[in-house]
Amino acid sequence: MHGGMHFHTLCHLSSSANTTYRADCCTYDRSETAISGRIRAPNQIFGRPVLTIVIATLALAGCSGPQSALDPAGVEASAVHHLFIVMVIGGAIIWAMTIGVLAYAGRTRPKPISVRGASRLIVWGGVAFPVVVLFLLLSYAVWLMPQVRPWLPGAMDGTAEIEVTGEQFWWRILYLDQTGKPAFETANELHLPVGRRTTFRLKAADVIHSFWIPALGGKMDMIPGRDNSLSLEPTKAGIYRGPCAEFCGTSHALMAFSVVVMEEVDYLAWRAARTQAPVAPQKTSGQELFFRHGCAACHAIAGTPAIGRIGPDLTALGERQTLAAGTLSNTPDAMIRFIRDPASIKPGVKMPAFGMLPDGDIEAISAWLGGLK
Amino acid sequence: MKWLREIETFWTLFTAPTVWALHFLICYVAFAVFCAKQGALALSFDTVRLALGGVTVVALGVIVLSAWLAWRQWGFGTDDPPHDAPTDEDRRKFQGFATLLLAGLSFVAVLYVSVPLLFIGACQS
């Protein structure tokens, strides 16, 4: 009975390596052919080192990079990573033991075992062992929780605060000063100091979104009508990426932001530049066209009369890593393409198409926007 | 204790899982109310923690008692399952054995539910 079950499982494995196998497998019972099929199956799968290496490389390539929880660059992300490793190792050991027992049961000739022995096996292996192991893993996870999510009183006191609002399909970012009053607004790109804890006040303007910077920590939903908080402490300078982690509409997959983690001096300089009385950008025909074509109704740019609040703030757009919430790289071509027909790049976007404008106008506007620093 | 032996009811089967459910509710509701009304209640965090620790001990005690009664109903394990003959005795033993297993499950479950009591640090601010 046991042998039969075991044998069928392997049949399916071997059939994937060699399709002609399947017919043999399923018609023979525990005959000699069936047994030889059982032994050959693993060789057929593992006897392809090239394939194995390719798969392993592809799998590992996903582990690093700017948007990976397995490549932590923050205190919370390290705790999550640690939790993940402990759980994977714990799970792998349990899996290996289970499969080991299964393989042992399939390979040895069945021998009668005493009722006492069987009961003992069930009580220790089937009850005591899982109860204790699960208890330990659960305790470890619960014990780790305050490090994964430091929301206890005190953890967020005296930290800098940033208010982030999820909108279909971009991120409104409002830096607050020490007294909690708005200091300046930006969009789709966060700047954070390394080694300092920052608290995020998370909101949503329309539907539920979720704020997640995998390299820095866990995610937190943004819910209309509610303020959620999350605090993060980056430990490594660098540029990371945060995706929206809750389906929010047609362009949900195109809603991301960049996170620039800077040394504290650089961060303070960046912040000071933003909070000082803004310098009016160079006046060009691009600026004139920006106002003439009504862009300022939706977009704000510090140092100009543009104070629209429907779309993202475009101050210092030229410095940003990406355009349109992590969707395009920040190049003049991409900007022209986006202004001409935003919905062809981001379906459902709330910005109208400006394809009816002369090409020269769009080029002048995007040259001006791209030059904003 | 004589009456305990004479009850012929299905309800003894559910005693332990019911205790588990009540313990779960008491723990979660107590902390939810405590954290929502932090200023309003003259209780410290550790008082609530200790009180719930007491509730846990009582819950485990009731489950152990239920397990002991079930063990007795099962005939102290003198007979092996499956107890599937159409007789009063087998029906009684079957129920006893099932109750004993449920008591074991509930005991472990109550322990697991109590793990956060050991580690919880404060209310979410």
Ligand SMILES: [Cu+2]
């Ligand atoms: Cu979203």
